[in-house]
Structure formats: C-alpha cells, structure tokens
Amino acid sequence: MTVTTESDVAGTDDTATTHQVALSFEDGVTRFITCREDQTVADASYRQRINIPLDCRDGACGTCKSFCESGDYDGGTYIEDALSDDESEQGFALPCCMKPRSDLVLQIPATSDIAKTQAARFTGTVVELDRLSESTIRLGIRIENRGQLAFLPGQYVNLEIPGIDDGHGNPVTRSYSFANGPHEDRLIFLIKLTPGGAMSTYLTERATRGEPIAFTGPHGSFFLREADRPVLLLAGGTGLAPILSMLRKLDSDNSRRSVHLVYGVSSDVDLVVVDEIEWLAGRLPGFTWDHCVSDPASSAPNKGYVMSLIGPDHLNDGDVAIYLCGPPPMVESVRQHVAEAGIEPTGFYYEKFALAAQPAADVDVGSDAGSVIDTEVVRDEAPEDDPAMTALADDTGVPDRTAALLLVPDARAIAGQETLPSTELDAWSGTRPAATEDSRARIAGQLIWPHGSGAPTVDVDAETIQATVSQPGATARSIAGQEMFAASDITALTTHPAPTPTPPETPDRDASPAPTVIGSHGYQIGEEHPEITESDALFEARAALELGALELTFGRLSTQQLAGYRLLADATVPYVDGDRFVDSAEYTETNAAFHDYLFLLTGNDHLLEAYKALGVKGRMSEVLRNATWCHPLCAQDHVDIVTAFTSGDHDAARELIVAHADRSKQTMRRAMSDEIGSRRPRFVTPGRFTGKVVVITGAAQGIGEQTARRISAEGGQVVLADRSELVDDVARELAGTGTGAVPAVADLETFGGAEAVVRRAIDSFGRVDVLINNVGGAINFKPFTEFTDEQIRAEIDRSLMTTLFTCRAALPSMVRSGRGVIVNVSSAATRGIHRIPYSAAKGAVNALTASLALEYADEGIRVVATAPGGTDAPPRRISRGTPEPRSDTEARWYQAHIDQTLSSSTMHRYGTLDEQAAAICFLASDEASYITGTVLPVAGGDQG
Ligand code: FES
CATH class of the missing domain: 3.40.50.80 (Nucleotide-binding domain of ferredoxin-NADP reductase (FNR) module)
Incomplete structure (x- = not known):
C-alpha cells in the first residue's frame, strides 16, 4: 500500500535515485542501463537483458573486473584476490559489487554479443538418400558432435544446399523439420521434390552419400x-x-x-x-x-x-x-x-x-x-x-x-x-x-x-x-x-x-x-x-515452454551463464518475505527477467518470442498490482531451479519448473480473489441513492472510483468521468452489477470537456442529481519559490478549473430541475507545505463551495465539500505527472509534505478510501439535506 497525501492523489513514485550506466564493450558497442543506487551494476545489467561476464557474483573471482572511465560509485565488499587496492586506485571495479552514486561509464572486458548464444552451425555427412516415392526423398545426415545438438521433437534446422550460393557467397538454405527423435543418432528429413527446386535439384542430380552438408539450428517453438x-x-x-x-x-x-x-x-x-x-x-x-x-x-x-x-x-x-x-x-x-x-x-x-x-x-x-x-x-x-x-x-x-x-x-x-x-x-x-x-x-x-x-x-x-x-x-x-x-x-x-x-x-x-x-x-x-478467466493456462503454457527450454540447455550452460542465471534468481528473493510480497512490482520485474533468461540461453529466438507472446509479465503486473500474498516458495523456487541446473539434477529441475508453475497459479488466484474483495465498499447503505443520477469526476481510480462503487452499490446511476480510458473498465464493471453506469472520457481542464460530461449524463439518464467534483491533485512538491509560472498554472488548471468548469456546466440542468447537490472534494492541504499553488486552488474550491451554496440555495441546490487529508490508496494507474525527484534535495522536498501531513493529523495516520467515500456519500445524500456551504475535514483531526 502506498501512502498519498491528498484526496485524489494515489500513490507515490519510487524515489530511489537511479543513474545511467554506459557499458562500453570491446567491440565498440555501448549499451546503456539504468541502475539504482541500491543495486549492483551487474544486477541492473542482467535485469535489462545485458549479460556482462560473471562468475562468483560475490567479489571473489574477479571475472567481472571492469574499468570505470568516469563516475562515482560505491565499490562494495570484495576480496583482494578479485580486485587489488592498486587496481581499485587505477579505476578498476567489480560490477557484481559496485553500486553507482552518479552516472558511470564502464569498460566491459568482453564483446557485446558475449552472452548471446545463437543457434549453432553443424557440419555432417549425407548418409542416406532414399527415394520414398516419386515425390519424396528421405535424407539422412550424421554429425560427429551429435551430443552437442539438442532439439525438441517438432523443431527444424536450416539446411545449406551444397554447391550453390546466393551470388554473394552466402549459403542457400531450406528449412526442414527433424523426422527422427531427439535421442536418435541419425538425423532424418523428409523432402518433397519439386522440379527445378534448388534442394530438389541437388538431391536428385548431385547429392551422393558421404559428402558434407551443413545446417544451423535447432529452431522453432512447435x-x-x-x-x-x-x-x-x-x-x-x-x-x-x-x-x-x-x-x-x-x-x-x-x-x-x-x-x-x-x-x-x-x-x-x-x-x-x-x-x-x-x-x-x-x-x-x-x-x-x-x-x-x-x-x-x-x-x-x-x-x-x-x-x-x-x-x-x-x-x-x-x-x-x-x-x-x-x-x-x-x-x-x-x-x-x-x-x-x-x-x-x-x-x-x-x-x-x-x-x-x-x-x-x-x-x-x-x-x-x-x-x-x-x-x-x-x-x-x-x-x-x-x-x-x-x-x-x-x-x-x-x-x-x-x-x-x-x-x-x-x-x-x-x-x-x-x-x-x-x-x-x-x-x-x-x-x-x-x-x-x-x-x-x-x-x-x-x-x-x-x-x-x-x-x-x-x-x-x-x-x-x-x-x-x-x-x-x-x-x-x-x-x-x-x-x-x-x-x-x-x-x-x-x-x-x-x-x-x-x-x-x-x-x-x-x-x-x-x-x-x-x-x-x-x-x-x-x-x-x-x-481463461483465471490465469492458470498462462502458467501451464509457460511451464510447457520452459520444460522445452530446459531440454535444450540442461548440461550445456557455461559457468558464467549459470552465474547469471543465479544472479537473476537471487534478485527475486528480496521481494518476498515469507508469504508476503515486499514489493510485488519488483517481484514481477525480476521474475520476468529470470524466466526470460532461460529462453535466451536456448539461443532459439522463436522460443523466447513464444514465451514473450504469452504475456505473462503483463498479466502478472496487472493482477499482482495490489497483491500482498505470495506463495512462500515462489522466489525460492528460482534459486532451487538454478541449483538443480548447477548440480546436474535434471529431474529436480523438471519437477521444480512444474511445481513453480503451480505455485505461481496459486499466487495469481489469491491476488485476483483479494482484488475482487478489496473493490467492495466497506460500508454500504442500501438504496440510499436509488433513483439518483450521480456524476463523479476523476472516477478511474482512488477516491473517485471508491465513491462511484459505493454510490452504485447504493442504487445510484453513475456517470464516471475521467481523462483516462481506464474509466471504461470501472464503468463496465459497475454496469454489470449496479443500476446503470456510463463512462465519460473528457478533459475537464477545458469547459468543453465539462460540458461533454454533463451532456453524457443527460443523454444517458436524463438529468444530473448529484455532481461530485473529485478530480484534481497536486502535481509538484517543492518550495513555492521553485515553481515556474507554467507549473503554477498547471496546478490551478488541475485542481480549481476542473471544479469551476464542471459546476458551471452542471448547474443549468440542476436549476431547471429545481434541485441538486454538488460535493466538491477539496483538501486539508489548504494549510500545507510544498504545494502552495495546489493549496491555493483548494482554498478557492472552499470559497466556491460557500459562495455557490449561498447563490443557489433558493434554487434547491446544496453545495458542500470534504477536505481529505492523506489517504492510503493502491499505486496509481494514471500518472498525475509528478516528475521523479532528480536529487536528494527534491526527494526531501517530497518527503517533507508527507511528514507535514502526518504531523497535522491528530490521529497521526492516513485515511482510507472507504473513509473518504463515506463522508462524500453522506454529504451527497438526502441524509445531509440540511447541510450546505460547509467544508467537512476528513483528515484525522487536521482542520486544513
Ligand atoms: S568478482 Fe566474481 S563475478 Fe564479480
């Protein structure tokens, strides 16, 4: 759960400082990675699919020793044998131990394709030319190093046709599937003859037993x-x-x-x-x-x-x-x-x-x-x-x-x-x-x-x-x-x-x-x-591909490749503690890097593509976004799989891959079940909004979404406005369970957008009974003197103009009806630090609330507001545009506003989405029929 400090601000960004690390390879290729200050360069590199040479991964062997051309770093802990003091003085460092303190340029003692395995080229001998029929020949090939050719039943190779090239010295190839089993010595291919075809001509006119023939492979994910x-x-x-x-x-x-x-x-x-x-x-x-x-x-x-x-x-x-x-x-x-x-x-x-x-x-x-x-x-x-x-x-x-x-x-x-x-x-x-x-x-x-x-x-x-x-x-x-x-x-x-x-x-x-x-x-x-409504099939498919990858790689990985594999396995471990996710997003990221790697090691692009096409990572990111439970063996499985590879225990590796798929399925199922449960409003007053048409802005996430869920559960017909199309998903879900829900994707920072939302409500349900102006939220967090003119205007547009425009757009229809309620979501940050333009915007919302209430009371319209304090919310799916802190100072500015929010709350805690939605729904309902022009603080005692 992420802490936020404003009503409609959900989530904070990872503030760990990151640096660019340029990896300069011997062949002149330079690749860039980003590396956090709490991460080793090797770890970051592997996660970003760049495999620098590794062995011990622990500062003991010196295999990864590289020259740092520029930048500041923490060299980490290692032994003298791996890196001497002299070498360290000269600028050498160990990427498996070093953590950046600034951007770095590292000379890596390897070529850029060092870690890339490729389908191998084999040369063999034609040992069989059997004309099975007038249309088909069976070609048999024997290779000396048969033990080095592992393939899966169904895969193919690219055969080079002897005696011809493409005019540029490149071999002319044709692809053929193995017709023999992977365990059999002789390689068999069935070739259908076509008059004039290059392979057909070779086989029928030139080929003789005993002559050499080459191929590359294996390929394919069939x-x-x-x-x-x-x-x-x-x-x-x-x-x-x-x-x-x-x-x-x-x-x-x-x-x-x-x-x-x-x-x-x-x-x-x-x-x-x-x-x-x-x-x-x-x-x-x-x-x-x-x-x-x-x-x-x-x-x-x-x-x-x-x-x-x-x-x-x-x-x-x-x-x-x-x-x-x-x-x-x-x-x-x-x-x-x-x-x-x-x-x-x-x-x-x-x-x-x-x-x-x-x-x-x-x-x-x-x-x-x-x-x-x-x-x-x-x-x-x-x-x-x-x-x-x-x-x-x-x-x-x-x-x-x-x-x-x-x-x-x-x-x-x-x-x-x-x-x-x-x-x-x-x-x-x-x-x-x-x-x-x-x-x-x-x-x-x-x-x-x-x-x-x-x-x-x-x-x-x-x-x-x-x-x-x-x-x-x-x-x-x-x-x-x-x-x-x-x-x-x-x-x-x-x-x-x-x-x-x-x-x-x-x-x-x-x-x-x-x-x-x-x-x-x-x-x-x-x-x-x-x-699949659940994700089981996805993990079964991944395991099936992985078992194939296992057959292609087992017993064939170099020490360095195993070291890289273990590094990636270890990288997943810190993100699970017992059966709890420490950080599900990081787990998803490191887990994907671990699973990718085995496919990468097969040297078979098709297999890697087939795995990626499953979309496991994307599905996990979505489902595990708010997950807290993880099967306790999931991360350990990764380590154990690598151990099985290292020790040559083929059966154990197979069993672990299958068991890991099952444990992943359990983790996903639990997350999906928890997610469904967490979306249900904690408090519901049945029928309270029956017959009411309620427009909620900023409804795709956070307080807006939770308020929409509660009003829908209480019988209201809801119009869900947001700038993000993610609001469609919420509307679709509520339409399936409530009495009516429509999305309205619009830019409420424009009057046209506000008008479109109101029009959508009237077209869909005939009127607007309640308008909840939830959209808004601070963008920047820093001392006022650091704000630019443009940034000040952006804050006002986001947190004041949206409310002004939507009130202006909705009031005519309410006046015609002779009734209506407007609930503005203000903020306790009207007295807060490091977001002054936002504070000013919300202060204006309070003024707007009081004045509109006065002006439209005789029209039967109530105007009220809540002033939320800090609120716990799931990580944001829609960015509010807050830039990543670029320095410690900026990170401190950001932290200061959180500290101030906490200290201003008498209860010294953050509120929940349900607590914020409860206050909004009360004010929006007829239960608050004698309340208008009021701003209700919902901030644990912070009066704003
Ligand atoms: S010192 Fe062994 S891999 Fe870095």
Whole structure:
C-alpha cells in the first residue's frame, strides 16, 4: 500500500535515485542501463537483458573486473584476490559489487554479443538418400558432435544446399523439420521434390552419400509439450516429419499416452513412411492413426480432408492437445472444425506453411515445392523484370501477388484443401473435379482468390515461384514449396474483394492467449489455449515452454551463464518475505527477467518470442498490482531451479519448473480473489441513492472510483468521468452489477470537456442529481519559490478549473430541475507545505463551495465539500505527472509534505478510501439535506 497525501492523489513514485550506466564493450558497442543506487551494476545489467561476464557474483573471482572511465560509485565488499587496492586506485571495479552514486561509464572486458548464444552451425555427412516415392526423398545426415545438438521433437534446422550460393557467397538454405527423435543418432528429413527446386535439384542430380552438408539450428517453438493429456496429431503432406519426431520421442519414453494421428495428403504418391507409422503403432499402446487422400482417384480407403477423420473421441471434450503441421488453410479449417464441434482444446499448437515465393537472388537457386518444413528463403519481392511476375500483372500493371501465390502444383490440394480456382484445374492431372465458384472463394474460411483480377493467365508448370501475398518489404519463406507468411499477410489476402459472399469467419478467439511466433523467415508457429478467466493456462503454457527450454540447455550452460542465471534468481528473493510480497512490482520485474533468461540461453529466438507472446509479465503486473500474498516458495523456487541446473539434477529441475508453475497459479488466484474483495465498499447503505443520477469526476481510480462503487452499490446511476480510458473498465464493471453506469472520457481542464460530461449524463439518464467534483491533485512538491509560472498554472488548471468548469456546466440542468447537490472534494492541504499553488486552488474550491451554496440555495441546490487529508490508496494507474525527484534535495522536498501531513493529523495516520467515500456519500445524500456551504475535514483531526 502506498501512502498519498491528498484526496485524489494515489500513490507515490519510487524515489530511489537511479543513474545511467554506459557499458562500453570491446567491440565498440555501448549499451546503456539504468541502475539504482541500491543495486549492483551487474544486477541492473542482467535485469535489462545485458549479460556482462560473471562468475562468483560475490567479489571473489574477479571475472567481472571492469574499468570505470568516469563516475562515482560505491565499490562494495570484495576480496583482494578479485580486485587489488592498486587496481581499485587505477579505476578498476567489480560490477557484481559496485553500486553507482552518479552516472558511470564502464569498460566491459568482453564483446557485446558475449552472452548471446545463437543457434549453432553443424557440419555432417549425407548418409542416406532414399527415394520414398516419386515425390519424396528421405535424407539422412550424421554429425560427429551429435551430443552437442539438442532439439525438441517438432523443431527444424536450416539446411545449406551444397554447391550453390546466393551470388554473394552466402549459403542457400531450406528449412526442414527433424523426422527422427531427439535421442536418435541419425538425423532424418523428409523432402518433397519439386522440379527445378534448388534442394530438389541437388538431391536428385548431385547429392551422393558421404559428402558434407551443413545446417544451423535447432529452431522453432512447435514441439511436443510434456503432459499426460490425450494428443491429436494432424499432418498435412510432408508436415508429417515433425509429427514423426514427436511419435519417436513418445516411443523412447515408453509413453502410454493416448495419441491419434490423422495424416492427409494430396495424392497417393505423397503417402510415404506408412510402414514406419505402422511400426510405431505396434510399439505405442495408446497410438492409433488414420489417413486420407484428397485425390478422388486415390486407391486409399478414405478420400477427402483431414477434418472428415476427426471424430468426437479424438477431441475428448476438449481435454486434448492438438498439434498440427500444415498449410494455413488446413490450420484454419481444423480450427473452424473444432470450434463448430463446440470444443475448446486445452492446447492447439500449429506450424503453418504456405506457398512458395520467388527468391530475388541474382542467381537462380530454383524453388522447392518440397517437403515439410522445406523452406525457401524468400526475399522481399521478385525482380521488377521478372517475366513471370510480368505475366501476372493485372490491368493496372501491378503484379497479382495472390495469383502468383498459387503457382505451386502442390498448392492445389494441400492436405485435402482445395486451393486453386476452377479455371486453374485444367492443368491438373485430370482426376480432380473442378472446384466450384464458391469453393474457390471460401477455403477453410479463407478467401483465396481476388475478385476482379479475372482468371489470370498463369503457367502452372512454371518453376519460377512468384512473390507472395506479403506486403512489399515483408519477408517470407516457403515450406513444402509453400510460402510461410505472417499473420498480417494472411489478412492481406482477405482484403481483396470477394467474388462470392464473405466467407465465414474464424471463431473469435481474441480472449484466449494465442501467441503466434512469426519465424525469422516469416512463417508462423503458434499456440492457443482456452479462454481463461483465471490465469492458470498462462502458467501451464509457460511451464510447457520452459520444460522445452530446459531440454535444450540442461548440461550445456557455461559457468558464467549459470552465474547469471543465479544472479537473476537471487534478485527475486528480496521481494518476498515469507508469504508476503515486499514489493510485488519488483517481484514481477525480476521474475520476468529470470524466466526470460532461460529462453535466451536456448539461443532459439522463436522460443523466447513464444514465451514473450504469452504475456505473462503483463498479466502478472496487472493482477499482482495490489497483491500482498505470495506463495512462500515462489522466489525460492528460482534459486532451487538454478541449483538443480548447477548440480546436474535434471529431474529436480523438471519437477521444480512444474511445481513453480503451480505455485505461481496459486499466487495469481489469491491476488485476483483479494482484488475482487478489496473493490467492495466497506460500508454500504442500501438504496440510499436509488433513483439518483450521480456524476463523479476523476472516477478511474482512488477516491473517485471508491465513491462511484459505493454510490452504485447504493442504487445510484453513475456517470464516471475521467481523462483516462481506464474509466471504461470501472464503468463496465459497475454496469454489470449496479443500476446503470456510463463512462465519460473528457478533459475537464477545458469547459468543453465539462460540458461533454454533463451532456453524457443527460443523454444517458436524463438529468444530473448529484455532481461530485473529485478530480484534481497536486502535481509538484517543492518550495513555492521553485515553481515556474507554467507549473503554477498547471496546478490551478488541475485542481480549481476542473471544479469551476464542471459546476458551471452542471448547474443549468440542476436549476431547471429545481434541485441538486454538488460535493466538491477539496483538501486539508489548504494549510500545507510544498504545494502552495495546489493549496491555493483548494482554498478557492472552499470559497466556491460557500459562495455557490449561498447563490443557489433558493434554487434547491446544496453545495458542500470534504477536505481529505492523506489517504492510503493502491499505486496509481494514471500518472498525475509528478516528475521523479532528480536529487536528494527534491526527494526531501517530497518527503517533507508527507511528514507535514502526518504531523497535522491528530490521529497521526492516513485515511482510507472507504473513509473518504463515506463522508462524500453522506454529504451527497438526502441524509445531509440540511447541510450546505460547509467544508467537512476528513483528515484525522487536521482542520486544513
Ligand atoms: S568478482 Fe564479480 S563475478 Fe566474481
């Protein structure tokens, strides 16, 4: 709880002095951090994601020794071995011990990327080239340092195609998912062949066993999460590869988990590795599978799309994790299919790939309509003189990028999804019936062909794969010869005029956490969870990702990385004492830095992005804002997790991560429950405001919000005015429980704003019975002689003009009604220090109260005021604009006004929001019908 000193001033700012620290690295890069005077430079640095070299973190090893070029600091406590007196004299210091007293410039003995791990590059040997069918090759690679390659089942690598480069000496790469399990020695990839494709050409014309081949990785956040719940696996075409990897991992774990696979392909030749799936089915007791071929001429027993093979049993009433690797239409189709079944799966994880695009390289590296996670790195746009693009230009001369998208033969029916307009089907094998006009417009709820462009003349046999639907400048890559494009690009598809009615929309899942990771090449990996009213799913998702990160990092972290990890774990500890938060905001901050770090250490940007996309920190900040209770082991868990990493206890680390998620959930639940309880007014007089229309200004927080809650609970219809849109949330909540509540976002420092609020009340409820002028609050805290002209005017505008304007705006309607009450919220600070302009403004409010009461008594209008003293309130959500103290002197000025407020109170304490709201509500009600022109001090005996 934060102490404030004025009626409507909620919260103080952290007054700990902070300094800028410039970290100058050996490679010439300088990074800036802010560091509080009570914080070590290393601590601040790590929290701001800059990992300077560390080892002991305790002034014992000297690893972090740096040269301080300028600035004043407290060097802290350390031993001579770490830093000698001579070195200290010369200006060397230990960032793990030093605390700044001024801005600093430090020379860090490392390069700027020292702490950044990156996906590693591996060189191996081609050991298998197995033509599985006329359309698919299995590529096997062996690497010598296999132990250094950890990956999760579902992840991919970027394979460098031997023998070619992009014309600038850079390797040409394609992305492929591992089809082998993480525990298996040999690396297996499934590659679908596309004539002319760079990888396809290499594999069919040049590749030989025994030759070297390189790749970087692993990448991606599409991987099998550890859990016991049933799994539904959906694979489109060679999207089977990551699914195979998952199955092989389950097999190595002797899993009895219930798993069902639906495998969909376009034609019989695309149906591969059936014997391997059968083999797995014989080993995994919980595993069943089915497949379908969309080609009607197929000999497969199931012709059609994967959705037709998803039954209610597979969805298990929503208690199922769905893993899907396929093109966007398949993802959307499945999502829609599941939604139409009324099911919200516990987890929906997907890796989308789309159609291939033209590489704008100087050399022709071809294109691969290849296999799963067969990625073509796509440059932004095709060359202007690209003949294929020119052929696709519409009447305006603008290349029809959507048409170009559909050139890849495999795009016709990807996992059973028809994707070409009927006019294009002539070039197909002849076995497929023409798509209807309707079907071409709505495939899986997605528009796939622009209206008005007509049937473009395209050569479907052309091997030059065109630029994409991506906006110019966007990047994309292709997987399975299909470009993977970002969400924004998918949206771009739907912006074309539709030839048929608007397709059905995908169910709105906005309320669900649906992090989507746009890969470095523009494809999408995402996960969705059911809408949550509590935050449990968020922490379950975090734990699932963290367990993946654990597998990638465990046993691979350097001493320095472990030291950094421990530093961040330790940093959370001071903010929890037993089961109480010492500072929930700082805990949230340090907790986020701790969890981020493990993802950072994976060197896998996608994993870090997937974690960040969950928005855990934001959710925690919101929920824990006023929290006091924390599970007593939460902070200790962090330390114990690092200990498990350090000691090599893999099982303990896993168990702790899972247990920590559970303890985090408990902390959040308790905070949410306490928050709901704390919002209820402590005192309520039922029905006291029934039939009354009450306007409350400054209602988004603090005394205004609490008064609004009480009046609403007592039957009043409330109009909540504030300059912040946060007032919408309060209004929405009260509208759900009270007799009527509307927000009015307005700037009351203008007369127009005041008029708008009154108009809003009259439009909504027909009149204004009570006006509570709560808005105001001191901005600056310092001796009067320090105020500038501008600052004085700002205080008057904030704390006097708002009340003057709103009284002026509301009185005509009250006069017409022949009744009304105005309650002005003044302040005991009419006699106070270090906010003189504010004191003067509130003194004027008192004068306004007395004079208006006199002038409008005969109109049946009462005008009264309260004069609050210091009031406890939750931290402010809307800043009042008070600048951070820039010096000790300014901090002392600020503190002086708090001390004066406390000493002026006979009760020597601050009031509560309920105590302030009680006085306001009394004066506003008919219980005070014989009181007018009075200012009631509510300040523990301070008369103001
Ligand atoms: S002395 Fe700073 S890390 Fe050891």
